Amino acid sequence: MDDQTTRRNFLALAGGAAVVAAVPIVSVRPAQATPATMAAAIRNVVGGAVVHPGKVKLDIPPLVENGNTVPMTVGVASPMTTEDHVRSIHVFNEKNPQPNIGNFHLGPRAGRAVVSTRIRLADSQKITAIAHLADGSFWSVSVDVIVTLAACTEEVI
Amino acid sequence: MAALINVPPRARRGDVIEIKTLMAHIMETGYRRTAIGDIVPRDIITSFTCRYNGTEIFRADLFPAIAANPFISFFTVAAESGTFDFEWIGDNGFSATAKAAITVE
Numbered sequence: 442m443d444d445q446t447t448r449r450n451f452l453a454l455a456g457g458a459a460v461v462a463a464v465p466i467v468s469v470r471p472a473q474a475t476p477a478t479m480a481a482a483i484r485n486v487v488g489g490a491v492v493h494p495g496k497v498k499l500d501i502p503p504l505v506e507n508g509n510t511v512p513m514t515v516g517v518a519s520p521m522t523t524e525d526h527v528r529s530i531h532v533f534n535e536k537n538p539q540p541n542i543g544n545f546h547l548g549p550r551a552g553r554a555v556v557s558t559r560i561r562l563a564d565s566q567k568i569t570a571i572a573h574l575a576d577g578s579f580w581s582v583s584v585d586v587i588v589t590l591a592a593c594t595e596e597v598i
Numbered sequence: 599m600a601a602l603i604n605v606p607p608r609a610r611r612g613d614v615i616e617i618k619t620l621m622a623h624i625m626e627t628g629y630r631r632t633a634i635g636d637i638v639p640r641d642i643i644t645s646f647t648c649r650y651n652g653t654e655i656f657r658a659d660l661f662p663a664i665a666a667n668p669f670i671s672f673f674t675v676a677a678e679s680g681t682f683d684f685e686w687i688g689d690n691g692f693s694a695t696a697k698a699a700i701t702v703e
Contacts, residue, residue: 509665509666510665510666511665534663537662537663538627538629538662539661539662539663541659541661541663542661542663542664543658543659543660543661543663543664544658544659545656545657545658545672546656546657546658546659547656547672548654548655548656550650550653550655550674550675550677551655551656551672551673551674551675552614552615552673552674552675553614553673554673555672555673556658556670556671556672557669557670557671557672558658558664558665558668558669558670558671559664559665559668559669560663560664560665561627561662561663561664561665562663592665
């Protein structure tokens with residue numbers, strides 16, 4: 442094509458640059474999981490199985506002031522008997538540098554399928570918890586979290 | 599290596615009890631940089647296991663997204679008197695253990 446810069450071309454380019462600059466700074470960190478890598482990490486766990494919504498409860502504050510330590514409780518509605526119990530619970534995020542948060546392996550001796558921990562969140566994002574039951578089925582829940590101070594961005598002095 | 603363990607000292611047989619654990623550890627993610635731009639190498643706990651009289655009842659795989667000084671709490675059924683053995687394993691050969699006793703009536 443011709444290299445001639447018309448006023449129209451110039452304005453289109455300038456407008457595009459302004460849109461790029463308007464994207465918040467947090468999104469230009471080099472290492473970042475994306476919804477696609479989260480989907481890949483979930484596929485690693487569930488294989489080709491269908492993931493049903495429900496049964497799982499994810500307690501996490503909807504508005505987080507400090508992403509460096511966020512209390513999280515994940516529970517699954519299950520009688521926790523030998524035949525019907527939760528084998529494992531897997532928690533994923535979509536915008537930390539890595540898609541995994543933790544894998545928790547339980548068994549019928551747990552009595553109650555509830556696990557609490559504290560996690561790091563690098564950005565406002567969606568957290569997904571998936572439970573693997575003894576019958577082989579997968580159940581999930583997703584929660585949106587808004588983070589005002591992100592983890593992982595501060596420098597080590 | 600300081601571990602804080604909270605296990606009820608006694609319970610009735612069949613009770614569901616909560617176990618809380620906290621291990622002092624920096625959980626360096628491997629994504630932070632120093633002021634001159636060098637990446638701080640990853641140093642995290644990767645695995646936590648709890649055994650009840652020798653039988654594994656809970657295990658967790660940890661990732662850099664777990665906050666510093668990992669706190670993990672979970673439940674188990676008080677089946678018999680005995681001990682809980684906790685083990686944390688991590689990068690750079692990190693390994694720590696702790697014990698807690700329980701009396702089941």
